[in-house]
Amino acid sequence: MVQTLFGSEKSTPGLLDRMRRAVASTKAQLVERLEEITEGNPEIDPSLLDELEATLLSADLGVKTTQAILAAIRGRVSRRQLRQASELTAAVKQEILSMLNGSGQDAKEPGASEGKTSEEQRLDVIFVIGVNGVGKTTSIAKLARYWQAEGHQPLLAAADTFRAAATEQLEIWANRLGVELVKQKSGADPAAVVFDALTAARTRKLSPVIVDTAGRLHTKHNLMAELAKMCRIAGREVAGAPHQILLVIDATTGQNGLAQARQFIDKVGVTGVVLAKLDGTAKGGVVVSIAHEMGLPIRFVGVGEQVEDIIPFHPSDFVRSLFEA
Numbered sequence: 034m035v036q037t038l039f040g041s042e043k044s045t046p047g048l049l050d051r052m053r054r055a056v057a058s059t060k061a062q063l064v065e066r067l068e069e070i071t072e073g074n075p076e077i078d079p080s081l082l083d084e085l086e087a088t089l090l091s092a093d094l095g096v097k098t099t100q101a102i103l104a105a106i107r108g109r110v111s112r113r114q115l116r117q118a119s120e121l122t123a124a125v126k127q128e129i130l131s132m133l134n135g136s137g138q139d140a141k142e143p144g145a146s147e148g149k150t151s152e153e154q155r156l157d158v159i160f161v162i163g164v165n166g167v168g169k170t171t172s173i174a175k176l177a178r179y180w181q182a183e184g185h186q187p188l189l190a191a192a193d194t195f196r197a198a199a200t201e202q203l204e205i206w207a208n209r210l211g212v213e214l215v216k217q218k219s220g221a222d223p224a225a226v227v228f229d230a231l232t233a234a235r236t237r238k239l240s241p242v243i244v245d246t247a248g249r250l251h252t253k254h255n256l257m258a259e260l261a262k263m264c265r266i267a268g269r270e271v272a273g274a275p276h277q278i279l280l281v282i283d284a285t286t287g288q289n290g291l292a293q294a295r296q297f298i299d300k301v302g303v304t305g306v307v308l309a310k311l312d313g314t315a316k317g318g319v320v321v322s323i324a325h326e327m328g329l330p331i332r333f334v335g336v337g338e339q340v341e342d343i344i345p346f347h348p349s350d351f352v353r354s355l356f357e358a
Contacts, residue, residue, distance in 0.1 A: 048345070048347070048350060049354065052334075052336070052344065052347075052350045052351060052354040053354040054312065054336065056311065058315035058317070059092060059315050059316065059318060059355065062091055062318075063089070063317075063355065064122065064356055066088045067085070067121065067122045067125060068122060070085065071118040071121050071122060074118040075117065075118060076117065076118060077110050077115060077117070081118060081121070082106070085106070086099055086103055089125075093318040094321050095288050095291065095322040095326065097326050098132070101132075101325060102132075105128050106121070106125070106128070109124060126352060126355075129321050129355075130349070130352045132324050132325040133320070133348035135324070135325075136324035136330050156234055156235060156242070156271055157240050157241035157242070157276050157277075158244065158267050158275045158277075159176070159242065159243050159275065159277045159279060160244045160246060160260075160263070160275040160277070161244065161245060161281060161307070162260065162278060162279070162297060162301065162303070163248060163281035164248050165248030166248070166283070168310060168335065169248060169281045170202050170203055170206070171309070172309050172333075172335060173243055174210065174340055175333075175340055175342065176243055176307070177189060177207075177210055177212050178210055178340045178343075179333070181210065185240060185241060186212075186240065187212050187239065187241055188212065188213045188215065188230060188233060188243070189207050189212055189214045189215070189230075189243050189245065190214075190215050190227055190230035190242055191203045191204070191215065191216040191217075192226040192244050192247075192263060193246055194217065194219055194221045194247070196248065197219055199245065200216050206340075209340070213233070213239060215229050215230040215233050217229070223246070223247070223262075224262045224263050227244060230244065231267065231270045231274075232270075244267075246260060257301070260301060264278075277304045277332075278301060278303050278304050279303075279307050279332060279333075280297055280307070280329075282294055282307070282308055282309065282323070284310045284313070284314050284317065284319060284334075284335075285310050285316065287316035287318075287319050288316075288319065288322065290319065291322055294306070294327060303329060304329075305332040306323055306329050306331045307332060307333045307334075307343075308320065308331055308333070308334045308335065308346070309335040310335050312336045312337055317355075320334075320346075324348075333346060
C-alpha cells in the first residue's frame with residue numbers, strides 16, 4: 034500500500050468507523066430525511082424535487098451545489114434514467130461522490146515533484162492558514178501527531194508572531210508531542226522564523242515542517258503580503274516550497290466558512306483544506322460545497338477533541354458513511 038503525507042491510498046476499517054461517527058449528525062439531516070421524503074412516493078414529481086432541494090440545503094450543501102445536483106437529477110428524470118422515487122437516494126449519492134472525486138482529491142503528496150534531489154524529497158514544507166477561531170493551532174498539533182504516527186519527524190514553525198499567545202500555545206503542543214519548535218520573539222519577522230525552521234529541519238533531517246501563520250482576513254493587506262514573503266523565502270530555501278498550503282475551515286460554520294475561504298483562494302495558492310470539527314455539526318454537506326464550488330481537495334478532517342482525532346479524507350469513506358446502513 035502506497036503511503037503519502039496524506040495517508041495511504043486506501044483507507045482502513047478503523048478510519049471508516051471514525052468517519053461514520055463523525056458524520057452521524059449530517060446523516061440524520063441528509064440521508065434519513067431523503068428516505069423520509071421518498072417513502073411512499075411511487076414517482077419523482079416536482080413536489081418531491083422541491084423537498085429534495087430543501088433537504089440538501091438543510092444539510093448545508095449550499096445553493097450552488099444544490100442546484101447542480103438538482104439539475105443532474107432532473108436531466109436523468111427527463112431522459113427516463115430515473116423513474117422511481119426509491120431510486121433518488123442512490124442518484125444523490127452518485128452525484129455527491131462524483132463532485133468529491135472531481136476536486137483533485139488524488140493529487141500527489143507534497144514534495145513529490147520530479148527533478149528534486151533525495152535530500153529535498155525528504156523535506157516537505159506545509160503552510161497552515163486560516164482566520165482566528167477556526168481551530169488552526171489545534172489542527173496543526175493534530176497534523177503533527179498524525180505524521181508522527183506515520184513514522185515522520187515533524188518540526189513546527191511558530192510564524193504567527195502577530196498574536197501574542199500564538200507561540201505559547203504552539204509551544205505547549207510541541208512539548209506535549211515531543212516535537213521540535215522553532216520560534217522567535219513576539220513581533221519578529223515571520224519570514225525569519227520560516228528561514229530558521231527550514232535551516233533546522235535540513236540540519237536535523239526533520240520533515241515535514243509545519244508552519245503556523247497569523248490568522249488573517251483578506252482585508253488585512255499587510256498580513257497577506259507577509260504570507261507572500263514567507264512563501265518566497267520557503268521557495269528560495271527548498272525547491273517547490275511550500276509544497277502545500279492547507280486552509281483550515283471550521284465545519285460548524287457551514288457556508289459562512291466557505292465564504293471566508295473564497296477570499297483566501299483569491300489571494301493565496303491554497304492547495305487543500307483541513308476541515309475541523311466535522312464531528313460537531315449536522316452541516317457536513319459543506320464538504321461537498323468545498324469540492325464542487327472551490328475545486329479544492331479536502332486533505333484531513335477533525336473527528337473529535339483529542340489530538341489523535343484527525344484522519345485523512347477519502348471521498349468514498351465519506352459517502353459510504355453517509356449513505357450505507
